[in-house]
Amino acid sequence: xxxxxxxxxxxxxxxxxxxxxxxxxxxxxxxxxxxxxxxxxxxxxxxxxxxxxxxxxxxxxxxxxxxxxxxxxxxxxxxxxxxxxxxxxxxxxxxxxxxxxxxxxxxxxxxxxxxxxxxxxxxxxxxxxxxxxxxxxxxxxxxxxxxxxxxxxxxxxxxxxxxxxxxxxxxxxxxxxxxxxxxxxxxxxxxxx
Amino acid sequence: xxxxxxxxxxxxxxxxxxxxxxxxxxxxxxxxxxxxxxxxxxxxxxxxxxxxxxxxxxxxxxxxxxxxxxxxxxxxxxxxxxxxxxxxxxxxxxxxxxxxxxxxxxxxxxxxxxxxxxxxxxxxxxxxxxxxxxxxxxxxxxxxxxxxxxxxxxxxxxxxxxxxxxxxxxxxxxxxxxxxxxxxxxxxxxxxxxxxxxxxxxxxxxxxxxxxxxxxxxxxxxxxxxxxxxxxxxxxxxxxxxxxxxxxxxxxxxxxxxxxxxxxxxxxxxxxxxxxxxxxxxxxxxxxxxxxxxxxxxxxxxxxxxxxxxxxxxxxxxxxxxxxxxxxxxxxxxxxxxxxxxxxxxxxxxxxxxxxxxxxxxxxxxxxxxxxxxxxxxxxxxxxxxxxxxxxxxxxxxxxxxxxxxxxxxxxxxxxxxxxxxxxxxxxxxxxxxxxxxxxxxxxxxxxxxxxxxxxxxxxxxxxxxxxxxxxxxxxxxxxxxxxxxxxxxxxxxxxxxxxxxxxxxxxxxxxxxxxxxxxxxxxxxx
Numbered sequence: 229x230x231x232x233x234x235x236x237x238x239x240x241x242x243x244x245x246x247x248x249x250x251x252x253x254x255x256x257x258x259x260x261x262x263x264x265x266x267x268x269x270x271x272x273x274x275x276x277x278x279x280x281x282x283x284x285x286x287x288x289x290x291x292x293x294x295x296x297x298x299x300x301x302x303x304x305x306x307x308x309x310x311x312x313x314x315x316x317x318x319x320x321x322x323x324x325x326x327x328x329x330x331x332x333x334x335x336x337x338x339x340x341x342x343x344x345x346x347x348x349x350x351x352x353x354x355x356x357x358x359x360x361x362x363x364x365x366x367x368x369x370x371x372x373x374x375x376x377x378x379x380x381x382x383x384x385x386x387x388x389x390x391x392x393x394x395x396x397x398x399x400x401x402x403x404x405x406x407x408x409x410x411x412x413x414x415x416x417x418x419x420x421x
Numbered sequence: 422x423x424x425x426x427x428x429x430x431x432x433x434x435x436x437x438x439x440x441x442x443x444x445x446x447x448x449x450x451x452x453x454x455x456x457x458x459x460x461x462x463x464x465x466x467x468x469x470x471x472x473x474x475x476x477x478x479x480x481x482x483x484x485x486x487x488x489x490x491x492x493x494x495x496x497x498x499x500x501x502x503x504x505x506x507x508x509x510x511x512x513x514x515x516x517x518x519x520x521x522x523x524x525x526x527x528x529x530x531x532x533x534x535x536x537x538x539x540x541x542x543x544x545x546x547x548x549x550x551x552x553x554x555x556x557x558x559x560x561x562x563x564x565x566x567x568x569x570x571x572x573x574x575x576x577x578x579x580x581x582x583x584x585x586x587x588x589x590x591x592x593x594x595x596x597x598x599x600x601x602x603x604x605x606x607x608x609x610x611x612x613x614x615x616x617x618x619x620x621x622x623x624x625x626x627x628x629x630x631x632x633x634x635x636x637x638x639x640x641x642x643x644x645x646x647x648x649x650x651x652x653x654x655x656x657x658x659x660x661x662x663x664x665x666x667x668x669x670x671x672x673x674x675x676x677x678x679x680x681x682x683x684x685x686x687x688x689x690x691x692x693x694x695x696x697x698x699x700x701x702x703x704x705x706x707x708x709x710x711x712x713x714x715x716x717x718x719x720x721x722x723x724x725x726x727x728x729x730x731x732x733x734x735x736x737x738x739x740x741x742x743x744x745x746x747x748x749x750x751x752x753x754x755x756x757x758x759x760x761x762x763x764x765x766x767x768x769x770x771x772x773x774x775x776x777x778x779x780x781x782x783x784x785x786x787x788x789x790x791x792x793x794x795x796x797x798x799x800x801x802x803x804x805x806x807x808x809x810x811x812x813x814x815x816x817x818x819x820x821x822x823x824x825x826x827x828x829x830x831x832x833x834x835x836x837x838x839x840x841x842x843x844x845x846x847x848x849x850x851x852x853x854x855x856x857x858x859x860x861x862x863x864x865x866x867x868x869x870x871x872x873x874x875x876x877x878x879x880x881x882x883x884x885x886x887x888x889x890x891x892x893x894x895x896x897x898x899x900x901x902x903x904x905x906x907x908x909x910x911x912x913x914x915x916x917x918x919x920x921x922x923x924x925x926x927x928x929x930x931x932x933x934x935x936x937x938x939x940x941x942x943x944x945x946x947x948x
Contacts, residue, residue, distance in 0.1 A: 232586065236580065236583065237574065237584065240574040240575070244570055244573070262511070290583065293578075293579050333549045334504050336550065337563070337566060340563070341567070
């Protein structure tokens with residue numbers, strides 16, 4: 229378990245907690261349960277947590293899968309600088325946010341899940357992790373996956389030898405129909421194998 | 422009972438439909454599970470089923486995820502429903518309007534035969550939270566749900582691919598989930614009227630006159646209620662027993678000694694382990710689970726077997742692709758310390774076994790996906806050596822696609838020896854293989870252009886020249902379709918999803934509508 233970045237799991241857990249808070253809050257408010265105003269709070273807290281946690285931070289090692297459309301929230305979250313970068317602050321924030329929802333049965337599950345996420349963030353902070361935004365402008369590093377021997381894709385097919393040499397090859401190679409490297413007709417794109 | 426049905430016909434109908442769906446799913450699952458390693462014993466009892474059924478059986482992981490989604494959905498519905506229930510119980514407990522609901526709520530606990538109570542909230546001061554955390558159903562519910570949520574958040578694709586250990590260890594929380602599920606209903610909070618109480622107080626007759634229950638002149642007594650017995654254990658008993666069997670079997674197999682006969686370090690950090698185990702027998706393209714206690718006690722990782730059944734050992738090729746594999750390679754690289762102990766579970770089958778059932782086979786291996794085909798090609802070699810003419814296969818087209826051949830030089834050697842073998846036996850046409858380097862650059866291409874008239878390929882040293890870029894599948898399929906107009910062609914892929922999509926499309930496109938003419942069947946190996 230040495231390579232784990234706890235913040236990544238905390239992020240998934242917190243996002244789930246946000247959704248659970250929203251759901252519980254809707255149930256409590258719509259059902260007009262006693263003290264349903266806690267439910268209303270829970271919806272608001274849930275939305276806030278979801279927005280904060282939606283942009284995934286960059287992994288320290290390896291490539292990070294962005295969530296769909298996260299770059300808009302990344303820009304906003306980035307603005308708060310150290311407040312959002314530091315995981316101690318996030319841990320305390322989530323813990324505080326989870327407390328009021330604990331007064332209502334419908335939202336207490338959200339409290340428990342958010343508190344767990346807060347605990348995992350605390351662990352991440354203790355291990356020195358930080359939230360770094362994923363910049364869209366950086367060069368495509370993920371797909372290359374360490375193939376250092378070429379820097380960019382050639383866009384042309386490989387050069388063919390001159391015509392006389394080709395004719396000679398056909399004469400000598402005889403039955404082997406696949407003697408020459410065949411140029412590609414489709415652009416070679418990266419795929420994850 | 423009849424009364425219950427009349428009162429609850431809607432929920433009964435809904436339940437019947439839902440149960441029907443579950444039954445369907447159960448049967449579907451049962452068929453699917455015949456091949457997954459979890460259900461080894463089912464296979465033992467029932468025997469093997471035909472090939473077409475087996476194709477669907479490799480989707481056990483997909484099915485597991487589907488069941489998980491269903492569980493999450495139903496958990497949400499269940500919790501929301503009970504939230505409303507508790508809210509209403511609490512409200513009627515506090516109501517003083519003398520309505521039927523409040524009278525029913527007032528029926529108290531603590532009477533002689535375990536109580537005739539209906540409302541689990543005993544007093545107006547008791548909060549729903551208190552009941553939740555002090556009743557068995559509530560407490561187990563909370564524990565189960567939290568375990569479920571933790572399992573789900575650590576099992577997203579991102580988490581699985583990036584931090585496998587977190588996923589693996591957290592998923593063991595399922596133990597708490599299943600235990601909680603088994604005892605969830607023991608408290609009997611959901612209550613219905615007892616049989617004998619129905620005789621004394623039938624709702625149809627007595628509900629209107631609820632103020633006069635237990636009066637001397639009324640023939641209605643107070644109704645008595647009893648809890649539903651717990652039912653969840655009935656659903657989970659069989660799978661739990663099967664699962665326990667599977668773990669016991671894995672433990673038993675892991676205790677059997679694995680003798681490592683040879684360790685080879687190939688270029689690009691590929692480790693080959695040749696092993697022996699008593700009673701181990703395999704078929705082509707199967708895989709085993711490997712555990713190395715000195716690295717991690719609990720982790721079992723799957724590896725395709727790269728040896729042929731005809732050999733007297735079984736082997737795997739391990740490439741460094743994460744914590745566990747890197748640790749394994751490092752452990753074997755150290756010459757001074759003793760060889761770490763290895764435990765093996767398996768072999769488990771995949772569709773590569775079917776390759777000899779087709780007259781013509783197209784084998785496509787992308788990158789590391791070439792490993793099952795190592796086993797197949799070696800097996801062919803041995804079959805030829807032994808003059809096995811029972812092979813249905815007449816022709817094999819093998820496509821190997823990778824970025825660079827460095828990590829697969831071991832496979833290169835295999836192909837070289839196969840080339841020689843085919844020449845000696847005079848069966849050059851049996852195996853046609855094409856290699857595609859997708860990671861070429863101008864240097865490599867320039868080299869190839871200069872040396873194209875050499876007899877062997879400069880990249881691989883094989884007689885078959887390497888092609889650059891990706892295969893043009895339309896060409897390949899149409900060529901094969903015209904060369905074998907009346908054959909059934911099996912297409913086997915071990916590689917990425919995008920490639921699977923294009924191959925599947927080509928299979929549909931080039932399969933003739935006439936069932937007597939050429940048909941392409943697509944088989945994908947899952948990892």
